[in-house]
Amino acid sequence: QVQLQESGPGLVKPSQTLSLTCTVSGGSISSGDYYWSWIRQPPGKGLEWIGYIYYSGSTYYNPSLKSRVTISVDTSKNQFSLKLSSVTAADTAVYYCAREPFDIWGQGTMVTVSS
């Protein structure tokens, strides 16, 4: 069955860019049946949708993060990626990738923003 796995640095310095990749296995990101999302959860807090991408490259972002977020897709590698620029401590969170309608999630990866 389809599985998702996040990867990327666990520590990012303030003002730098957070970069994460989600690798999809057991299915093709190009199937066209789903949107592929990034969602985050600050420690002890709720879920926050960041944005999603379709295999064609169409994207939708949370307006509160839109100016700092870029989500891209690499169909040849069956991966999609997140870039979040100008990070601050408020961006410290567990970052999940998920297949929309969110029936499949990655295990999540903790990213800490600290100098």
Next chain:
Amino acid sequence: SYVLTQPPSVSVAPGQTARITCGGNNIGSKSVHWYQQKPGQAPVLVVYDDSDRPSGIPERFSGSNSGNTATLTISRVEAGDEADYYCQVWDSSSDHRVVFGGGTKLTVL
């Protein structure tokens, strides 16, 4: 932007019925999805499209949606149901396409 309101906590004794609400303006016109999240784990979809259950989710989990309130009902609550529960909708009326509720901590007494 669209807002979903959940009670921060709900407590229930084992074997009883837990009801977790999710309030939103005319939420009855939207499809509501519910997720269970246990500590240190990713969320799990337990109800989708208001009242459907994914494969593998016990029949004890059910959902309803009408007017301004959607409800997740857990019957015959077990200790293993203790978790955070989140409701979620897709809001096509704004750029904030995906909206989550703030979450409800279910405590099994």
